[in-house]
Amino acid sequence: MSTAxxxxxxxxxxxxxxxxxxxxxxxxxxxxxxxxxxxxKVVRQFYIAGQLGPKYWSLFxxxxxxxxxxxxxxxxxxxxxxxxxxxxxxxxxLMLGRISRYKILRGFSTALIExxxxxxxxxxxxxxxxxxxxxxxxxxxxxxxxxxxxxxAAGVVAEVLRSGVNAVPKGQAEAAVSxxxxxxxxxxxxxxxxxxxxxxxxxISEIVIVLKDTTFAYVVNYSDLxxxxxxxxxxxxxxxSVYLVTAVIYILINYLLHxxxxxxxxxxxxxxxTIE
Amino acid sequence: MAQEQKRAxxxxxxxxxxxxxxxKYFGSLHVLKDVNLSVQRGEVVVIIGPSGSGKxxxxxxxxxxxxxxxxxxIIDGAVMPEEGKMLxxxxxxxxxxxxxxxxxxxxSILDNVTIAPRDVLRVPRKEAQEEAMRLLERVxxxxxxxxxxxxxxxxQKQRVAIARSLAMHPKAILFDExxxxxxxxxxxxxxxxxxxxxxxxxxxxxxxxxxxxxxRVADRVIFMDGGSILEENTPQEFFSAPRSxxxxxxxxxxxxxxx
Amino acid sequence: xxxxxxxxxTIREAFVKEYGTCSMSIYAxxxxxGDRYLSALFTTYKLTAAAFALAVVxxxxxxxxxxxxxxxxxxxxxxxxxxxxxxxxxxLLIFLVYALPYLDIVLSYYVCVLTAITLIPSAFCSExxxxxxNTIDPGQIEAARSLGMTFAQLVRNVVLPQAVRSSVLQMTNxxxxxxxxxxxxxxxxxxxxxxxxxxxxxxxxxxxxxxxxLISAVLYCVTxxxxxxxxxxxxxxxxxxx
Numbered sequence: 001m002s003t004a005x006x007x008x009x010x011x012x013x014x015x016x017x018x019x020x021x022x023x024x025x026x027x028x029x030x031x032x033x034x035x036x037x038x039x040x041k042v043v044r045q046f047y048i049a050g051q052l053g054p055k056y057w058s059l060f061x062x063x064x065x066x067x068x069x070x071x072x073x074x075x076x077x078x079x080x081x082x083x084x085x086x087x088x089x090x091x092x093x094l095m096l097g098r099i100s101r102y103k104i105l106r107g108f109s110t111a112l113i114e115x116x117x118x119x120x121x122x123x124x125x126x127x128x129x130x131x132x133x134x135x136x137x138x139x140x141x142x143x144x145x146x147x148x149x150x151x152x153a154a155g156v157v158a159e160v161l162r163s164g165v166n167a168v169p170k171g172q173a174e175a176a177v178s179x180x181x182x183x184x185x186x187x188x189x190x191x192x193x194x195x196x197x198x199x200x201x202x203x204i205s206e207i208v209i210v211l212k213d214t215t216f217a218y219v220v221n222y223s224d225l226x227x228x229x230x231x232x233x234x235x236x237x238x239x240x241s242v243y244l245v246t247a248v249i250y251i252l253i254n255y256l257l258h259x260x261x262x263x264x265x266x267x268x269x270x271x272x273x274t275i276e
Numbered sequence: 277m278a279q280e281q282k283r284a285x286x287x288x289x290x291x292x293x294x295x296x297x298x299x300k301y302f303g304s305l306h307v308l309k310d311v312n313l314s315v316q317r318g319e320v321v322v323i324i325g326p327s328g329s330g331k332x333x334x335x336x337x338x339x340x341x342x343x344x345x346x347x348x349x350i351i352d353g354a355v356m357p358e359e360g361k362m363l364x365x366x367x368x369x370x371x372x373x374x375x376x377x378x379x380x381x382x383x384s385i386l387d388n389v390t391i392a393p394r395d396v397l398r399v400p401r402k403e404a405q406e407e408a409m410r411l412l413e414r415v416x417x418x419x420x421x422x423x424x425x426x427x428x429x430x431x432q433k434q435r436v437a438i439a440r441s442l443a444m445h446p447k448a449i450l451f452d453e454x455x456x457x458x459x460x461x462x463x464x465x466x467x468x469x470x471x472x473x474x475x476x477x478x479x480x481x482x483x484x485x486x487x488x489x490x491x492r493v494a495d496r497v498i499f500m501d502g503g504s505i506l507e508e509n510t511p512q513e514f515f516s517a518p519r520s521x522x523x524x525x526x527x528x529x530x531x532x533x534x535x
Numbered sequence: 536x537x538x539x540x541x542x543x544x545t546i547r548e549a550f551v552k553e554y555g556t557c558s559m560s561i562y563a564x565x566x567x568x569g570d571r572y573l574s575a576l577f578t579t580y581k582l583t584a585a586a587f588a589l590a591v592v593x594x595x596x597x598x599x600x601x602x603x604x605x606x607x608x609x610x611x612x613x614x615x616x617x618x619x620x621x622x623x624x625x626x627l628l629i630f631l632v633y634a635l636p637y638l639d640i641v642l643s644y645y646v647c648v649l650t651a652i653t654l655i656p657s658a659f660c661s662e663x664x665x666x667x668x669n670t671i672d673p674g675q676i677e678a679a680r681s682l683g684m685t686f687a688q689l690v691r692n693v694v695l696p697q698a699v700r701s702s703v704l705q706m707t708n709x710x711x712x713x714x715x716x717x718x719x720x721x722x723x724x725x726x727x728x729x730x731x732x733x734x735x736x737x738x739x740x741x742x743x744x745x746x747x748x749l750i751s752a753v754l755y756c757v758t759x760x761x762x763x764x765x766x767x768x769x770x771x772x773x774x775x776x777x
Contacts, residue, residue: 008665011673012694013604014680015343017359024604031607049638118711118759119752120718123731127748130738134745212623226626240637247626254621341677361685368683378678382697382775391692392682426776437678444682 056241065232072228073249079146079214079224084207086150091157098162109158116155121213124148129220141222149213153206160202164195201265208254208261215250225249290353292317292448292479293338293370298347300333300503307333308344309503315448318477322490322511325500326526334500335452335483339370352447368396371441371449375456377433379425379440385412386421389440397444404443411439415469431462435469448479455486487530491515499523564746568737574727576754582717582729586652587710593653594660601661602668612661619658627651628719644723652716656709663709667702668694670775700773707766711759730754 016024046052059065097109125148128139139147168191176186217224223231229246233239291314300308307330315321323331336342340349340356340363349356351366379388389408393399399407412418415435417428425433434454441449451470455463467489474480474493484490490497490511497514499507499522506520518524565572600612619627631647642650671694679689721732728736730751737747 008668008671008673008694009602011676012602012690013686014359016604017357020359027603027605028607031605031611035607035611045638045640051637114760115752115756118715118756120715120731120755122718122721123734123748123751123755126731126734126738130735131744131748208621212625215623215625218625226629240634243626243630243634247622247630250623250626251618251621254623255617258617258621339681341681364680364683364685367681370681372678372681374674374678376672376674378672378674380675380678380693381672381777382700392679392684395688395692396683424776440678440682450681 051240056236056238059232059236059238060241060245068228068232069225069246069249072223072225075222075228076211076214076217076224076226079142079149079217079222080207080211082142083146083150083153083210083214086146087153087157087206087210088203090150090154091161094154094158095161095165098158099165113155113158116151116153117159119152121148121152122216122219124151125216125219141217141220144220145214145217145222145224149210149216152213153210156206156209157203160199160206161195163202164197164199165191166195167198168194201261204257204261204264208257211254211257212250291315291350292319292352293481294348294350295334295338296348296350298334298337298349299345300337300342301345307503308337311347311503311505313498313505315479315481317447317479320474320478320480320482320493320495321498322494322496323481323483323498323500324485324487324490324526326529329500330503331483331500332452335450335481338450338481339367339372341372364396368392368444369447371444371446373434373437373441373449373451373454375453377425377430377437377457379433379436381425384422384424385417385428385436388425388436389443392440393443408439408443411442412436414442415439416465429462430458431465434458434462434466438466438469438473442473448481449473451480451482451484453483453485455484487515487527499526501526561746561750564737564750568733568747571727571733571736572750575730575733575751578720578725578727579714579717579730579755580758582649582652582720583710583714586649586656586717587713589649589653590656590660590709590713591706593657594664597657597661598664598668601665616658616661619654620662622655624651624655624716624719625722627655628722632723644725648717648720648723648725651719652713655716656713659709659712660706663702663705664698666705667698667700670701670777671697697775700775703770703773704766707762707770710766711762714755714758714762 043052094109094113097105098113100106100109125145128144128148132139132144172194173186173191176190181189214224215226218227218230221227225246229242233242236242293313293315295311295313298308298311299306311330311334313321313334323334325331333342337344338349340358343358351369354362354366356366357363379385380391383391386405386408389411390399390401390404393404393407394401409418409421412421415438417432417435417439420428420432420436425436428436438449438454454470455466458466463486467486470480470482471489471493482490482494492511494511497507497509497511498505499509499514499518499520501522507514507518507523509519513519514523515527518527597612597615600608601616603609628647628651631642631650632644635642635647675693675697676689679693684692717729718731720729721735725732734747734751738744
């Protein structure tokens with residue numbers, strides 16, 4: 001998205017004249033001062049609270065710290081990958097149901113899509129964490145976090161895939177039919193692969209959401225990045241620094257995924273499809 | 277009476293549009309080379325030339341939609357500044373009709389015509405609407421007043437764009453290839469409106485490829501190539517006996533297509 | 536919508552048939568916890584409305600900064616958006632609740648929750664507004680200029696209305712997303728609790744089980760569907776035809 005932003009910025013302002021240039025110069029100077037003051041205030045707050053002390057930061061110079069966080073991150077990634085895979089499979093099925101020719105199947109899929117899109121991930125997690133065991137459904141912690149996260153994403157994936165399929169020009173299917181292809185193979189060999197390509201960026205954005213949702217793993221006691229951060233905190237008695245570093249890791253990973261999605265979107269731009 | 281005549285004569289001597297020594301670069305490309313142009317009140321000036329000759333850029337330069345690197349633009353005696361309220365005011369005195377219409381897509385046809393008078397000139401709403409309806413009537417799209425641009429044909433849109441310009445009571449209107457984006461069958465309806473305007477004494481600067489139209493309505497033809505004005509001439513002379521070799525080549529290259 | 540209700544009932548009936556002993560009937564649950572449900576629903580709605588309103592205000596301000604011709608402002612706003620669109624809600628909430636006190640900043644649970652569920656949607660709000668603005672054809676801005684409009688006038692007449700109109704659907708999605716984010720409130724002790732928190736509350740105080748889950752799920756879902764329907768209704772009314 002941020003790459004496309006340049007267009008509106010370019011036309012919104014005319015090339016500045018001398019007066020405007022002076023005004024922009026003043027605004028730039030003032031805003032730099034304000035931002036520096038703000039940053040200084042943050043650092044000062046850290047200093048006053050004694051949070052800049054080496055005791056809180058030296059642990060990050062240790063290999064073991066990073067190995068431990070890395071292991072947590074691996075746990076996060078395992079959940080994210082599994083949940084994405086399940087969400088994709090479920091989303092694909094829901095999408096097929098949603099566009100099926102049978103009214104009942106359509107209604108059923110639509111309802112499921114609305115339900116998974118309209119309920120918070122946490123509620124699904126509580127379902128698997130608190131309720132499922134009451135019925136004797138004993139899942140390992142991994143699935144207790146993976147399944148609800150996947151279910152939460154499935155509806156969105158279905159809608160994203162459907163928007164991709166809808167964006168494929170009708171002529172494509174018509175051409176395939178005129179070549180004698182059958183309904184099923186027209187869809188899976190011609191229409192779906194093209195539609196899928198259109199929505200790759202949106203699907204990557206959905207992976208970001210899945211990754212964010214995995215942070216609820218602490219609810220079910222699964223050791224992910226967040227959980228391992230907690231362990232580090234109790235070992236080193238360094239809460240603020242560890243949580244800060246953890247948050248930055250999450251932000252960086254998601255930022256990179258977001259950039260990737262923007263980049264792919266820029267490469268195969270299709271009108272009518274926006275990435276979220 | 278005599279005095280009034282005198283004043284009118286004096287006014288006639290101040291050109292509505294005057295460009296002095298305009299230079300413009302796109303990076304290292306010299307797109308306007310020391311261009312001088314003056315347009316008198318009531319004059320219809322048609323700018324023609326091959327694509328890439330700088331004619332569109334010149335047209336857009338007149339109301340400073342393009343920046344210039346050197347020179348002066350003078351609108352009815354007032355120098356057009358680089359920025360600020362005066363720039364906006366002088367722009368409001370010069371209408372502009374674009375190749376791609378550029379109607380405000382979220383507003384009804386009527387609102388497209390009234391928005392600038394109301395917000396820029398502070399004309400009361402009712403007055404602006406009555407005037408807008410008169411103008412839409414005049415360009416033949418009054419029955420579309422309550423639709424939005426997307427519901428109109430290209431020709432209709434361009435006529436609305438002309439009405440939108442007229443609503444500001446401009447001293448001159450610039451037309452930047454007004455028919456180039458139109459289907460052939462719609463070109464006529466737009467040119468008819470423009471011909472009518474010319475007949476009513478509107479000052480116009482027109483960039484176009486429509487040679488028949490140019491011959492018919494132009495008081496003066498300007499031929500541009502390579503960022504320079506190579507020839508200023510009457511349409512009769514220009515089309516029958518162009519002075520410059522490049523103009524001759526250009527007219528020949530049009531061949532029978534434009535005659 | 537109709538299907539959602541139908542499906543809810545089917546699932547419930549299936550559960551009741553299989554595990555009838557495990558969950559209370561809706562009637563019993565509502566007599567015991569009805570008031571709590573009402574205040575939970577109210578809490579969720581209140582948080583949603585407050586967070587969404589704040590998010591839009593911040594989102595607009597951030598967007599103004601992002602398009603300002605002042606580079607440091609742009610960079611700061613861009614940084615803000617990237618941080619809050621990419622941080623997981625749980626990580627942000629945990630940071631606000633547990634880490635900020637170490638900086639001598641102690642916020643109430645309610646403020647922590649409201650802050651977390653405002654900051655994240657505000658980043659997305661700005662992204663949607665930017666996308667909405669990019670749907671505007673630059674030619675219209677030139678046309679506005681040629682009619683003598685100043686910068687403020689063309690922003691007011693041309694840019695803003697179109698940006699807002701073409702982001703209605705995304706704003707609707709944002710409102711739903713904000714509502715789903717309010718479930719974060721269940722992660723801190725709040726009284727009254729929200730629609731997600733009440734499920735764990737009931738489960739620790741009674742055998743409400745599946746029924747409690749279903750009531751919350753249906754309330755969320757119905758709200759989301761209603762918001763979605765209203766949103767597409769508004770969108771159909773104000774959409775800019777191109």
